[in-house]
Amino acid sequence: MAGQSGTGTSATRRLGVLVILMLATLALCGLWFSAEDVVQGSTVRIMYVHVPSIWTAYIAFGLTALCSAVYLSGKNRSLAWDRVAGASGEIGVLFVAVSLVTGSMWGRLTWGTYWVWDARLTSTAFLFITYVGYLAVRQLGGTHRQRARRSSVLALLAILEIPLVHFSVTLWRSLHQEASVANPNAKVALDGLMLFSLFLGLIAFTMLFVWLVLHRQRAMMLEDAFSDRGLDVAIAARRNEAGA
């Protein structure tokens, strides 16, 4: 990274431009080209952000668990895996928050209430709190390897919540509707351009996630390097004192 200011490379810059174009296309399709729903009217447009947000959060937490498993099982235990896990976890929490906020707005307009303690909302709130806890555990101090070890174990436990959240609407009686696409009946319940806009949102948000993770894990690498440099300086100072 010598001679480089920031965490970007030509590849991430190109990806960033592509993400902006995808999000702009999503905005056009979601707000302009796709029709209103016969029951919900324009409220349906919230879905093009709400569903991709939670989808991206699932991917993020899946990546966190995968990298944590690789870190714990690997021979050399490279901290790069831990940094990707941490970066992915942070961005996952952000996307769950977006999903909760947009879902709450949709709920007010459709259900008539911002929040209910039904199976889907309650399990999603639990998922959010769990990963906020995961991020806090990462900041508790100790060496990088201590951080990596304890957070990897937690990530492998936390990922078990994802199927619970996704299938909560079929396992229990919930106010939240069942999935319109990834449902057990394998029946897609969305009309043409609505389905297209939803998939566009899934792709755009996934690309945004990749872009954010690339930058964040590089920033974490710099933070770790800065921290290690502080340790090197301290060792050198003590050696000087001992030699004096």
Added chain:
Amino acid sequence: MDLTPRTVTEPGAQPPARKRRWLPMLVVVGALLGGGVVVTKFLTSAIDYYCNVDEVGVRSGCSGERRMRVQGVVEQNSVKHADGGTTFTLDFNKKTLKVAYSGDPGGVFQECIPIIAHGRVVNGVFESDRIEVKHSNQYVQKNAKRIDQANKEAAACSVLKG
């Protein structure tokens, strides 16, 4: 050997106290407490969020006298507004329940749509003070050119009823 990076101090001065990371600790404690609250809510409210109309007075936990949530589809041509209230019939699995709601449900409430009403049964009528519209997982484009208004309403009704 203490290798914590440090600033130069005066000779004889006390060594700086070891910094504790209070904020992450507080967040961990907050997450544990919040998780406890959410799990409690899950066990008390979320597992069985509602009783279906055909279970009222039949299934355990769906007794008519206690306050509960009832789910069913608003029967076609049953909605009536009078004296600031709304009455309608809920239909589910060939069983019906008359509902008296203290107000206008508003929002996307309409006939043929599944809803959840909060309240209790009084003299055979479910007196409700809160209604939540349970949207199905089907999304249908509004298209005035495709069907006329009457057909559209009928189609929406059949789609929503499944």
